[in-house]
Amino acid sequence: MTDYLELAAPGVKGLRPYQPGKPVEELEREYGISNIIKLASNENPLGPSPLALDAIRQELDQLARYPDGNGFVLKQALSTKLGVPQSHITLGNGSNDILEIIVRAFATPDNDIIFSRHAFAVYPLVVKAINAKPVETPAKDWGHDLDAMTEAVTENTRLIFIANPNNPTGTWLAGAALKAFIAGLPRHVIVVVDEAYFEYAIDPRMQAEGYPDALQWLDEFPNLIVTRTFSKAYGLAALRVGYAVSHPGIADLLNRVRQPFNVNHLALVAASAALNDAQHLDKGIHLNAVGMQQLVEGFDAMGLTFIPSVGNFISVDVGKEAAGVYDALLREGVIVRPVANYQMPNHLRVTIGLAQENARFLQSLQKVLA
Numbered sequence: 001m002t003d004y005l006e007l008a009a010p011g012v013k014g015l016r017p018y019q020p021g022k023p024v025e026e027l028e029r030e031y032g033i034s035n036i037i038k039l040a041s042n043e044n045p046l047g048p049s050p051l052a053l054d055a056i057r058q059e060l061d062q063l064a065r066y067p068d069g070n071g072f073v074l075k076q077a078l079s080t081k082l083g084v085p086q087s088h089i090t091l092g093n094g095s096n097d098i099l100e101i102i103v104r105a106f107a108t109p110d111n112d113i114i115f116s117r118h119a120f121a122v123y124p125l126v127v128k129a130i131n132a133k134p135v136e137t138p139a140k141d142w143g144h145d146l147d148a149m150t151e152a153v154t155e156n157t158r159l160i161f162i163a164n165p166n167n168p169t170g171t172w173l174a175g176a177a178l179k180a181f182i183a184g185l186p187r188h189v190i191v192v193v194d195e196a197y198f199e200y201a202i203d204p205r206m207q208a209e210g211y212p213d214a215l216q217w218l219d220e221f222p223n224l225i226v227t228r229t230f231s232k233a234y235g236l237a238a239l240r241v242g243y244a245v246s247h248p249g250i251a252d253l254l255n256r257v258r259q260p261f262n263v264n265h266l267a268l269v270a271a272s273a274a275l276n277d278a279q280h281l282d283k284g285i286h287l288n289a290v291g292m293q294q295l296v297e298g299f300d301a302m303g304l305t306f307i308p309s310v311g312n313f314i315s316v317d318v319g320k321e322a323a324g325v326y327d328a329l330l331r332e333g334v335i336v337r338p339v340a341n342y343q344m345p346n347h348l349r350v351t352i353g354l355a356q357e358n359a360r361f362l363q364s365l366q367k368v369l370a
């Protein structure tokens, strides 16, 4: 019998597959229950803009053709919206694709790649896959400790990943601190600021408190890459489309590494159309703010502590090992996300849903904790 593990590339041997949120259909199959709610993958409960759905329907007769490998129409739309030239934009099959492309374009097994404890699980995954050295820095109040990250930089450091806001903690870094951190880095270090939840975090209140738009710093920092996605606030997670904005010299390298047709045609047209529906986007952001308040009040009423979040999710401390609570919630038909793999064994991460979904989650949580 072949020992495939023996044959595996060095970095791959120690990998564990990414644990996604449990699909609704899987829970139906396994438990034979219906009327399930899924608040496990930070998806938009409103779904995508109707403009995006229309755009998809209109293109269904184009599926025999390869997509535009340069994604011209979407890049043009993004360029207009963001005020950056198209040469600064790299499209990805979800922003996870972009994260992997970045690692492959810049890092070798001789490089250290820095990320924070409790940060997004895809960072260690893509780093380990190419056998580069993952360097996890300690967290501060569940968020990134920029001083610890600065201290961790060596001659061999090539990349630093920062999620702002971070998933699964919902913590965020203020612009002044983040900017000073980037300014202090040696230029052989490339910083990736992952803004997957940017649209939720940039509301006027958060801007007043200093939540930054890192795109504004691109002219100053040639070693900065900002990534965003259509999976969260734009409600297009199933289509897989995200992007990076960077110096064109970086975009050129990412473009060499990416697969020629990494973003499919329906994703390109849907994302372009979604950018035109500011109203739908605002509706989702407002719903999220109200739902967040609903959950926070529910947790307060139950005496549970939680990590204040500016994303479309919140991590709550259930006061004991959360695995059993997660299972009990599944039996109630409520799918949330255990985060023990993020070294947060007592927390569950729950995505903000529709008002009635949030209410049902709170009710079920109260029941299973009783």
Ligand SMILES: *Cc1c(COP(=O)(O)O)cnc(C)c1O
Pocket (backbone or CB within 6 Å): 042, 093, 094, 095, 096, 097, 120, 163, 166, 167, 194, 196, 228, 229, 230, 231, 232, 237, 240, 241, 242
């Ligand atoms: C969801 C998420 C992403 C985006 O994933 P996609 O591949 O674009 O769906 C990126 N970073 C973080 C921190 C996330 O939570």
